[in-house]
Amino acid sequence: MSITLKQLAQKLNLSVSTVSKALNDSHEISEDTKVKVQALAEELQYRPNLMAKSLKTGRSNTIGLVIPYITNPFQSQILEGAQQAALDRHYNLVFMQSREDAKMEEEALNALLQQQVGGIVISPSANSNERFLQAIHGKCPIILVDRIDFDIKTPKIGVNSEKGAFEATQHLIDAGRTEILVVTGKNLGINQKRLLGYKKALMANYLPNRPENVVYVEYGQTAEDLITNLTHLLDKRLKTYTEPIGILCTTDTLTIHTLGILAKLGVQVPDTVSLIGFANTEYADCMNPSLSTVFQPAVEMGYESVSRLIDLMEREGDMKEETVIMDPIIIPRNSTRTSPA
Amino acid sequence: MSITLKQLAQKLNLSVSTVSKALNDSHEISEDTKVKVQALAEELQYRPNLMAKSLKTGRSNTIGLVIPYITNPFQSQILEGAQQAALDRHYNLVFMQSREDAKMEEEALNALLQQQVGGIVISPSANSNERFLQAIHGKCPIILVDRIDFDIKTPKIGVNSEKGAFEATQHLIDAGRTEILVVTGKNLGINQKRLLGYKKALMANYLPNRPENVVYVEYGQTAEDLITNLTHLLDKRLKTYTEPIGILCTTDTLTIHTLGILAKLGVQVPDTVSLIGFANTEYADCMNPSLSTVFQPAVEMGYESVSRLIDLMEREGDMKEETVIMDPIIIPRNSTRTSPA
C-alpha cells in the first residue's frame, strides 16, 4: 500500500485536514507549513488515492471509450485522438472493446459505469442494443463517434461517408473509368451511406447502376470472400465489357486486401484496373502501386468527441444533440493515376 | 449519480449490510430476502460503486499497461493480448502511452499508481528512467514486455531478437544473397540485439561484415532518412558490387517503408534486391510483392505478461525475476523468393 494523508500527518505532528489543505495549496495555510508538508510529501512520494478522492468529491475525472477492435488501425486512431484530448483536459480515459458483439458491448458499458465514468464515447457495434444505449444516456452522457447511424438522442461525431464515396467514385470516373465496382461489407449502416454516394455519383455521370457490380464481403472472412467473389466478378467483367474498370472499397481492410489480390491475379493497377478505397493506414504511400485513398480524420474525430463530451459534462444542463459531420479527404496516389508512368 | 446500496435498503426496509450480503450471495442470508433484494437490484439496474469497493477492500482489480505508441500495430497487438488476459481473469486494464518520452512515461506511471493499480506491465521508452522504474517496483509489481534490455530486477517477457535477426539473415543468404544490408533505428537496446544476430549470421557464413552496410534511421523521420540514406547506399552498392543484395529491416515501419521506397526507385524485388523485415502487420501478405517477415508473437506476449503479472499479484510473496523469451517466426513470402515467378 502506498503512503496516505494520515501517515504524513503523523510524521509531521499535524492533523490530516491541515496536511490535505497544504497539499491543495489552500490559502488558509501558512507558507511555512505548506513548505514543510510539500517537502515531506515529495520525499515520501505521496500520491493521493484517486479512488478515495473521487468517492468523496463524486467526480472521477474519468471517461470511457468503447470501440469494436483496437487492432483496427482506423479505430486505434480514434483512440489516439481521444486519449490526447483526455490528456489535454486532465481526464483519464479508459477504453474497452466490443468486438462487434452486442453482449460484450453491454458488459463494457457496465464496467465503465461501475468505474464511475462521467461520460462515454462509443462507436457502437453493428448489432448494438440501441435501447440499452439510450437508457444509459439517462444517467451518463454519451457521444457516438464514427458509427453514427443509430436512432439515439445523443450528440454524434462522424464523417460524411456519402460524400466520401461520391467523390471517390467521381475520382475514378475522372480517371476515365466507366465501369465501377464496389467492394463492401455487409450489415453496417455506414456502408449503406457509402453505397448511396457511389450510386449518386453514377447517376450524376449518367452511368448505369448495375447491382451485380457490388461485391459483398462477410465480416471475419474478408480474405476468402474477396478472393472468390472478386476474382469471379473481375473475370466476368474483364471479358464481358471493354470499358475501363475502377474499384471502390469501403473499408481499410477491404482496400488493402483488394490491392493485394489484384497483384496476385496479375491485374495491372492502375493500367487495367484503377483502385481507390477508404483507408487510414499510414502505409498507403508505401504500397505498390501507392494507394489512392479516402482518408477520414480519425484522430480528429476521437479528439473532438472526447473534447465535446467533457464540455458537456462540465457545463451540465444544456444537453445539445448536435451532430458534427467531418469531411473525408480524397488523396490521389498512383493506384488511380491516369497516364502510365 | 447511480443508485446505491443505501437507497436499495430504504426501498426494501432492510439494513444496508443485509442488502450488501444478499447481493454478494452470503450464506447467512435467507433465500427469501436474497431473491427480493436481487430482484429489485436488477430492476433498478444497481451497479456497485467500484471506487468505494476497492477503497474498502484495498484491492482495485485493476492493472496498468504502458506502451510507447498505440498507433504502432505491433504495440497495439500487445495491448490486444493484454486486455484479453485481463478480461479472462476479471481484471480491468488501463493503458497509457509514453510516446517514447521519459517524462510522459513517468507521468503515466504516476497516474496508474494514483489509480491504485495492483501491478503494471510496461514496454519502456528508449530513454526510460530505470531508477524510477525500480523504485516503483518496490510498492507495485512490474513486468517488462518486449523492451526487456533494462537492468531492472523484474520479470520480463520478450522475444529472441538476436535469433530472429540471425534467422532472417540466414534466410537471405539461403536465397542466394551475399551482400546483406541492414536498416535499423538508433538508440534502442533491442536493435543492438538484432544487429548482433545479423553479424553472427554473416560470420557463420564466412561473409564480410561491412559497417557501411548498416543504414541508421532517426526516430520520427523515418521516411526522409530512409529515402536519402537508402537511395545513396543502394546506388553505391548496385554499382560497386555485383553480389546479389539482400536487405533486413529491424522494425515494422522501416520494413514497409523500405518496400515502398524500393518500388518507387524501380528496384525489382526480389529479383534485384531481396527483402525481409521484422513486421507484425496483417497486411504483409497484401503487399506487392508480398512481404517476407520476421513475425513476433505480440498478442501472446501481451497476454502472457498480464497473465503472469496477475499470478504474481495473487500469490504475492515469491517474486521470481524469471525472464521469458519467445521465439520469432520467419514467414517467407515473395519478397525473398529465389526463382522469379
Place this chain on the structure above:
DNA sequence: TTGTACGCGTTATCAG
C-alpha cells in the same frame, strides 16, 4: 492558522 467531525459507498466484524 490549525484541528475536529462528518460523509462519500462499500465491506467486515460483531452483537442481537
Place this chain on the structure above:
DNA sequence: CTGATAACGCGTACAA
C-alpha cells in the same frame, strides 16, 4: 438470519 457500527482515504464545513 438480520442490523448496527466501524473503517478504507480523502475533502470540507465548522469550531477553536
